[in-house]
Amino acid sequence: MNTEQLSHFLLNLYDAVPALGVEQFTRHAFGHLQTLLRFDSGGYVQFSAAENQQLRMTSASAFNIDAERKLRLRMEMLGYEKMHDLRELVSSDPLIQAGFRCPQTAVHGHAGDFGEKHLKDYAVATEALNTLTMVLPSSNGYPMQTLSLWRAKSSARYTSVQCRLANAVLPHIFRAFLTNRELHVGKLYGSQQHSLISGLNGQIMYVDPALSALMFRHYPDWRPPFLPERLHRLLLADFSGVIQDGTLQVRWRQEHGLLFLSLTEVRIQLPLSPAENRVAQLLSEGLSYKEIARTLGNQPATVRNQAHQVYEKLGISGKAALMRYWKTHSAAMH
Template identity: 30%
Template sequence: MSRLDPLGLLQAFSTLALDLQRLAQHQDLEHFQYHALRRLSQLLAFDSAWWGRAAVIDGLPEEHSSYLHHLPPGYLADWQSIRHLDVTVAQVHAKPGQAVIIDMRDPANGTALNWLGQRHGLGELLCVIHIDPQTHLSDHLTLYRTPGAPRFSAHDCLLLNNLMLHLVAAVSANQIRTLVAMRETLTSPRNLALAVCDPRGVLQCAERGFIDLLLSEWPRWSGPTLPVPLDEHGHDGKRIHIQVSAVGDHLLLAARINRALPQLSPRENDVAQGFGEGKTYKEVARDLGLSPNTVRHHIRTIYTKLGVKDKARIAHLMHAPPD
């Protein structure tokens, strides 16, 4: 593709950027990066890749999520064992957004990187990072070519520099689409605020309501790491409940206020929750297996106990987060 004339290259680049956005809208979170890299390889050739997100701690990157493309699972552990000797780290962090080319076979780049390249059959790498100005997390993409393959060029660097912004945006769009799709599968979706985090609890994407809910439970929290570790059991706190679902190497989080009001009986709380979600008498009755008359009796009791006169006030008391 590097032989294209400037106009042809611009058209190919624009088409790729559009295709990345289409993939973000149609691929699930678990497979998006695979398809995005396959599409990228049509414009910028490579044999394998490593796409991830990290935070710099004590001068070294701590990986929060990684996708290895045509690389064995053990590659990440091997790299972590020599990361303090990897010259790539200092070079890309010195100039975020500027891709660097590193020959993994060159003795000048250190025996550790030489060993990693030889162990995994890698020749050159092309790496670029993008640092989020708010979280300071870095998205990084490293493309590899095998020994004997054509060498990366300044043209490839320029191409990756500009593509990386589109790749980061596409990942974000894919996560948001996943949240929207997940909402439709959940019970009472209007009362949920959703987010995506990595296995270490670092938020990757979150609805505004999710942050508000965290702050209601932990007023001093500032992120981007969740205030408590989460697993498949989620979290049941004083003010909020968080449901956790695993998708690939990410966690999808669904948070809601713990809405049980102590002055109501368990059945009255169920009825109040239904009205707080905007349901009709018939819908609440159907969902709870009650007759509409029984629901009307419960709602009259709820009005008396809570001192309210309409369903809108019930919704407010139940603390349903906005859509």
Template identity: 30%
Template sequence: MESHATLLLDIYDSAQHCTSPDFNQYALDKFKNVLQFDSAVIVDFSAAQQQKFIIQSIHLHDAPVEKMLDRPKAIGTESLNRNGALSSRDFVLKKALAERGKSVIANLTEGVSDLHVLDYCRKYETAHSLTFVSARTTAYTAPTIALWRAAKGNAYAEKDAHTANMLLPHILQARRINARLHVSPSSSTDVNAAALATPDGCLHFVEPEVIRLMQLEWKEWTPPLLPRILVDSLRRNNEKMFVGAAICIKATLQENMICMSITEKSNQQMSLSTAEYRAARLAAEGLTYKEIARRLDISPATIRNQLHSAYRKLGVSNKTALRNVLAELD
């Protein structure tokens, strides 16, 4: 028991100093010595009743991201009913959600008749699972940890579940502390939501409002991967800002994390200067640099700079996208 106490102190200490992905990796590496797993995931599922059950944020440990991307194909649509019960082919997660705060162990090589689920487990070498859903779920998220063993003969026992019940709540609590500490506060008073993501666009922390705002801009988008157009725009843009038709995103880089503040745009909001907007409007009509310069009696080099700035601020890369964004702004 003393070793567990030392481990937990170490986890809470690292939560204060590590970036989000580093903390998740460090914590799971530490707990691997105790719970003996081959791969794992820490994930926030949406938990609002009567809606699709989707991944909001995720950290995969020794498992490919394809495992989560392939999940909907194997499991199908999942949703929470009026009473908060999960409708899903994933019988382990269903049980874990019904028994929040208690680890659920399962042998995925026996007693599973669903061929889609069996093929999925074989593909990603998950013969045995231990799943824990936090008892401290919110109205929006269900923080969850799943630990997987690959070998058929290496089943979890009740003693493993007992140990997990004592330790895993602390990983999730320390993770909440870590995420809050590493979301950059903004001086702006109109920030509606904050999110953390890795440079490749994998979300590690989202406030409840993030999904609603992101879907104003990209209606079909669901977590945990940011839209590619957003990731590419933030990479190209030195100001780390994305201005879309419905939202504005201001980002900062902290070591290996993107910290984003997301604001809903008002109908009157205009991010471009008068000169940038004038040049962008003519470009959207199909005019070339030289034609715009001739019409406005400005040098082509100045027009090029104004359009470059307008494209960057609006997060677009071609005239078609520019035309669509300007139509939304008008």
């Protein structure tokens, strides 16, 4: 591929980023790439680390394969990756390890070359005997990403020429995938963080980098890249577009067969006692502790303690914040 052909390829790719929906862009990007590298199926995956340093596939998009079946087989037959000190990746997949050691460089191999039966069994089961992979390690707030291209035929090995071509093109595919997903989340939720996109079956196709830790904390048994089962059930049973799951508020919307979610962690407010409610009301009117104490026949120290209880229960700090809060929420406090 010469410089002019590469420029034409990239213009076509980036023109599609804002124009196409998430699934349409996935098909377009992989189909566009297929004209260059001649593969049978492909996958784009984001990984995030849980507290135990275990890496999980937090989102995945696939081309020409049953994504749910492949992902579940991978978890069952290869297990999860682990990260040590952000420098060493431990994986049953030798190409992911090789790609991690040589980031942004295409690596390739045949499943039979690694000498391990479970790897060949997995490759046969998922029609991926020959694989070309590139890994982008986590940086600038983004999680580790991989892009893999699979060939089903044992004889269809990748060449060094194709790897050089992949080195020129795949970094742009990574950037285009992320930008496409961020644009479509932004159209629905603006710049709000903690957003994700999934299929109706719960398979996550994009997750905001800030969201993974929140999800692991609220759903200890979460097995990405699928939505937590409890959250998925709540979404399928809801038609309002807003649900509360513990301290998570979830706004969601179904569009083009996909679920677009925005998750926010909210503080559960404890009810005020009658005495605290009266103190809060008087504080909101601008009275001092001494003035409130005279009004209620209490000591200023007692009023001060009650005021601090009010601030803590409402999740606010100080009298000015209380006055703003009371102005918009006082009806609900009575």
